[in-house]
Amino acid sequence: MKAFMQRTTWITWVTFLEAIRQRFFAFLIVLGGAMVLSSVAFRFMDFGHGELKFVADFGFGGMFLFGSVLGVVMTAQLFFSEIDNRTALTLLAKPVSRAEFLLGKFFGTWLVLAIFVFVLSGLLGAVLWSRSIELNELAEKMGRLAPEFSPGGLVAFALLQWLRLGVVIAIVLTIASGARTFLYAVVVGALAVVAGQLQWIAQDVLLKPEGSVWYRGVLWVTSRLLPNLEQFNIGDALVLDPTSVPANAVVQVAISGLIYMVAFLMLGTALFRRREI
Amino acid sequence: MTSAAISVRHLTKDFRVGLRGLKLRAVDDLTLEVPRGQVYGLLGPNGCGKSTTLKIILGLVTATAGEISILGQTYATAEARRRTGFLPEAPYFHKFLSGRELVRYCARLSGVAPTQLDQAVEEALTLTAMTEAAGRPIGTYSKGMLQRIGLAQAIVHDPELVILDEPTAGVDPVGSVAIGRMIQEMRSRGKTIVLCSHLLGQVEQVCDRVAIMDRGKLVLEGRVEEVLSRRDRHVITVESLTPAARAAAEAALAAHGAKVTSVTHPRRSLEDLFQELVKGSRDA
Amino acid sequence: MRSLYFGILTAICWVLAGTYSETSWRTVRPCIPEIGRRDIEPTLGQGVLLGILGGMRTVIADGTWVRSYVLWERKDRPGCETLMRTACALDPRSRYFWENTGYVMGYDMAHWEVRRRGGYAKVPADVQEHLYRSYARRALEVLDQGVVNTGGNAALLIAAGQLAEMKLKDQLLSARYYRSATESRNAPWYAPYFCARNLWEAGQREESYRWYRKIWEEKLSKSEDGAPDDLKNLREMEQALHLPIIQRIPRPAWEK
Numbered sequence: 012m013k014a015f016m017q018r019t020t021w022i023t024w025v026t027f028l029e030a031i032r033q034r035f036f037a038f039l040i041v042l043g044g045a046m047v048l049s050s051v052a053f054r055f056m057d058f059g060h061g062e063l064k065f066v067a068d069f070g071f072g073g074m075f076l077f078g079s080v081l082g083v084v085m086t087a088q089l090f091f092s093e094i095d096n097r098t099a100l101t102l103l104a105k106p107v108s109r110a111e112f113l114l115g116k117f118f119g120t121w122l123v124l125a126i127f128v129f130v131l132s133g134l135l136g137a138v139l140w141s142r143s144i145e146l147n148e149l150a151e152k153m154g155r156l157a158p159e160f161s162p163g164g165l166v167a168f169a170l171l172q173w174l175r176l177g178v179v180i181a182i183v184l185t186i187a188s189g190a191r192t193f194l195y196a197v198v199v200g201a202l203a204v205v206a207g208q209l210q211w212i213a214q215d216v217l218l219k220p221e222g223s224v225w226y227r228g229v230l231w232v233t234s235r236l237l238p239n240l241e242q243f244n245i246g247d248a249l250v251l252d253p254t255s256v257p258a259n260a261v262v263q264v265a266i267s268g269l270i271y272m273v274a275f276l277m278l279g280t281a282l283f284r285r286r287e288i
Numbered sequence: 289m290t291s292a293a294i295s296v297r298h299l300t301k302d303f304r305v306g307l308r309g310l311k312l313r314a315v316d317d318l319t320l321e322v323p324r325g326q327v328y329g330l331l332g333p334n335g336c337g338k339s340t341t342l343k344i345i346l347g348l349v350t351a352t353a354g355e356i357s358i359l360g361q362t363y364a365t366a367e368a369r370r371r372t373g374f375l376p377e378a379p380y381f382h383k384f385l386s387g388r389e390l391v392r393y394c395a396r397l398s399g400v401a402p403t404q405l406d407q408a409v410e411e412a413l414t415l416t417a418m419t420e421a422a423g424r425p426i427g428t429y430s431k432g433m434l435q436r437i438g439l440a441q442a443i444v445h446d447p448e449l450v451i452l453d454e455p456t457a458g459v460d461p462v463g464s465v466a467i468g469r470m471i472q473e474m475r476s477r478g479k480t481i482v483l484c485s486h487l488l489g490q491v492e493q494v495c496d497r498v499a500i501m502d503r504g505k506l507v508l509e510g511r512v513e514e515v516l517s518r519r520d521r522h523v524i525t526v527e528s529l530t531p532a533a534r535a536a537a538e539a540a541l542a543a544h545g546a547k548v549t550s551v552t553h554p555r556r557s558l559e560d561l562f563q564e565l566v567k568g569s570r571d572a
Numbered sequence: 573m574r575s576l577y578f579g580i581l582t583a584i585c586w587v588l589a590g591t592y593s594e595t596s597w598r599t600v601r602p603c604i605p606e607i608g609r610r611d612i613e614p615t616l617g618q619g620v621l622l623g624i625l626g627g628m629r630t631v632i633a634d635g636t637w638v639r640s641y642v643l644w645e646r647k648d649r650p651g652c653e654t655l656m657r658t659a660c661a662l663d664p665r666s667r668y669f670w671e672n673t674g675y676v677m678g679y680d681m682a683h684w685e686v687r688r689r690g691g692y693a694k695v696p697a698d699v700q701e702h703l704y705r706s707y708a709r710r711a712l713e714v715l716d717q718g719v720v721n722t723g724g725n726a727a728l729l730i731a732a733g734q735l736a737e738m739k740l741k742d743q744l745l746s747a748r749y750y751r752s753a754t755e756s757r758n759a760p761w762y763a764p765y766f767c768a769r770n771l772w773e774a775g776q777r778e779e780s781y782r783w784y785r786k787i788w789e790e791k792l793s794k795s796e797d798g799a800p801d802d803l804k805n806l807r808e809m810e811q812a813l814h815l816p817i818i819q820r821i822p823r824p825a826w827e828k
Contacts, residue, residue: 072628104374106366235590248603263596277582
C-alpha cells in the first residue's frame with residue numbers, strides 16, 4: 012500500500028508540473044481573475060438583486076465556466092499526451108499499475124484545479140469583502156439593512172466547487188480511458204458534464220410521485236448513471252444568505268461528490284485495464 | 289518455471305481494425321526463448337510484429353492466444369516489471385524535466401529505495417555518459433541524448449532484463465556505437481538484453497542470438513555465428529599475393545579436391561571507416 | 573476473479589453514489605432557486621443555457637432583461653414576453669423581474685394590442701375590455717408564480733391586487749391579494765385599507781369591517797402613531813353600517 016501511494020504521489024507530482032506549465036491554464040486563470048475583478052465595474056447592470064449578489068454571481072460563473080472547460084480539456088489533454096507521446100508506455104512498463112497511473116493523473120489535475128478555484132475564490136472574496144464594507148457604511152448612513160457576506164461560506168463554496176471539478180475530472184478520465192482520440196474524450200466529456208448539470212431535473216421528477224412506472228424507471232437509471240452536479244451550486248445561499256443553508260448540506264454534498272469520484276475512478280480503472288497501450 | 293529470461297509459446301495477436309472489426313494478425317504462432325545473460329536480437333522489417341511482441345511480454349498489450357513467461361512469472365506482474373527495464377522506440381519524455389529528474393522519477397517508480405536513489409541515478413547517468421547534460425531540460429536534448437537518457441531510465445533500478453526497442457533509431461553512427469558499447473557493458477554485468485533493431489551490422493556485433501520475424505512469424509532463430517556462417521565455404525586472408533603465388537596455391541588446393549571460387553580484396557565496413565575518420569568526436 | 577470482485581465493488585459504489593445523491597439533493601434543494609424550465613425553452617441557445625447549467629444566472633438574467641427592454645420599445649409583444657419570462661425563470665428569486673413582467677403584461681401589452689388593431693377609437697369597447705381582462709389574467713399568472721418563488725413577496729401581492737382591481741375589475745380577487753399582502757412580511761401600511769375597501773365595494777361590507785377592525789386592533793393600533801387614518805376609515809364604516817355605540821371600537825385617548 013505504501014509503494015502504491017508513493018508511486019501515485021510521484022505521478023501526481025509530474026502531472027501537476029506538466030499541467031501548471033500549460034498556457035491554457037494560465038490563460039483561463041487570468042481570464043477568470045479578470046472577470047471577477049471586472050464584476051465591480053459592471054454592477055450598474057444589476058436589477059435589484061443586491062450588488063453583492065451580482066458580483067458573487069460573476070465570480071461563481073467564472074469559476075463554473077472556466078473551471079469546467081479546464082477540467083474537461085486539461086484532463087483529456089494530460090491523459091492523451093501520455094498515450095500519444097508514448098510516455099505511458101515507459102511508465103506502465105515499470106511496476107506501475109493502471110490504477111496508480113490513472114489516480115496520478117487525477118490528483119495531478121485536481122491539484123491544478125485547486126489552485127484555479129482557490130485563487131479565484133480569494134479574488135472574489137477580496138472584492139466582496141471590500142464592497143461589503145462600503146455597502147455596510149452606506150446602509151448604516153441611510154438606516155437600511157446591511158447586505159450579508161459570509162467569508163466562511165465562500166470557503167465552503169470554494170471547497171464544493173473544487174469537489175465538483177474533481178467529479179468532472181473523474182468523469183473525463185473514465186471517458187478518456189475507453190476513448191481512442193482526444194477530441195472524442197473532450198466532446199463526450201463535455202456532454203457528460205452538461206448532462207450531469209441537468210441531472211437534477213430527473214431527480215426533481217423522481218421526488219414527486221408522478222409519471223408511469225417506465226418513465227420513473229428510466230429517470231431512476233438516469234439519475235444513477237449521471238452525477239448531480241447542480242447540487243454543488245449553492246454559492247448564493249452559502250455566501251450571501253448562510254442562515255438559509257441547512258447545517259449538514261455542505262457535508263452531504265461533499266460526501267456525495269466523493270462517492271461519485273470513487274465510482275467514476277473505479278470504472279475508469281476497469282476500462283483502462285482493458286486498454287492496449 | 290523456466291530458466292530462460294523470456295519464454296514465448298505459440299503467441300498470437302490479432303488487432304481489430306475498422307468499424308467492421310476486420311482482423312489483422314500482428315503476431316502469428318510465435319515461439320521463442322531468450323536465455324539469461326545474453327544479448328538477444330529481434331529483427332525484422334517494419335510491421336513484422338517485433339514491437340507488439342515486446343508489448344505483450346511487458347503486459348502493455350494482451351495476447352489473443354499463447355503463453356508467455358518473463359523472469360519466471362507467468363505474465364508481466366509488477367514484480368517481473370520491477371526486474372525489467374524498457375526503452376521504447378523513439379522515446380519521448382516530459383520536456384520540462386531535467387535528465388536527472390527523469391531518471392530519478394523513473395527510479396522511484398521502479399522501487400529504488402530512497403537511500404540508494406542518488407547512487408543509482410548517478411551510476412545510470414555515468415553508464416550512459418549523460419552526467420554532464422543531466423542538469424539540462426530534456427527539451428534541449430539531441431536525438432542521441434534522448435536515447436541515452438532513455439537507456440538510463442531503463443537501467444536505473446539495476447534490472448535483470450533490459451528490453452531495448454530500436455535504441456539506435458535516428459542516432460548517428462558515433463552515438464550508435466556508444467549505445468552498442470553500453471549494451472556490451474550491461475552484458476558484462478550479467479544482464480539479459482533483448483534488442484530490436486534495424487541496424488543489422490550492430491546486431492551482428494553485439495548480439496549472442498538473433499531471431500528474425502516476418503509478417504508476425506518467426507523465420508529464423510539461433511546463435512549469430514551459426515546463422516551467419518556458411519559451412520561449405522572458407523576465407524583465407526593473404527598478404528603480398530603475387531600471380532605466381534596465387535597459381536601455386538590454387539594448384540595445391542586442387543590437388544586436395546578444393547576449388548578457389550573467388551579472389552577479392554577484403555573490404556572494411558563503412559562504419560569502421562567512419563569511426564576511424566571521426567574518432568574522438570562526441571555526441572553533445 | 574479479481575476483475576469480478578472489482579466489477580461488483582464498482583457497481584455497488586455506483587448505486588451508493590446515486591442513492592446518496594438523492595439524500596444530499598433533498599437537503600440542498602431549497603437553497604437553489606428552481607428554474608422555470610418551460611419558460612426558458614424558447615430562448616435556449618441565446619446564452620441562457622449557461623445560466624441553466626449553473627453559472628452566472630443573475631448576470632445572464634440581467635442581460636436578458638436589458639434585451640427585453642429593446643423589444644419593449646419596439647412593442648414586440650411575443651419577443652418581450654419571452655425574454656421577460658426567461659429572466660424570471662433564470663433568477664426566480666428576484667422580485668424586480670416578476671413585478672415588472674406582471675406590469676408590462678397586464679398594462680402595456682393590452683395597450684399595444686389595442687393599438688395594433690387600429691387604436692382606441694376603432695376597437696370596440698367590449699373588445700378592449702376583453703383584451704384588458706385576458707392580459708390581466710396572464711399577468712396575474714406571472715405574479716402568482718413570482719409570489720411562490722419569492723416566498724410571498726408583499727410588493728408582488730400588491731401589484732396583483734392592483735391589477736385585479738383595475739384591469740380585471742374583480743374586487744373580491746383584489747381583496748384576496750391585499751389580504752395576503754397584509755399578512756406577509758414587510759406588508760405596506762396601505763394594504764389593509766385596500767383590502768377592506770375592495771371587500772366593501774364588492775358588497776361584503778360587514779365582513780370588510782370585521783376584518784379591518786381585527787387587523788387594526790391586533791396590528792395597526794400597536795404601531796407608533798396608532799394608525800389614526802385607519803381608525804378614521806373604520807369609524808366611517810361603523811357609521812355606514814349603523815353600528816350601535818356599544819359595538820363600535822372603544823375610543824382611544826388620542827382620538828379627536
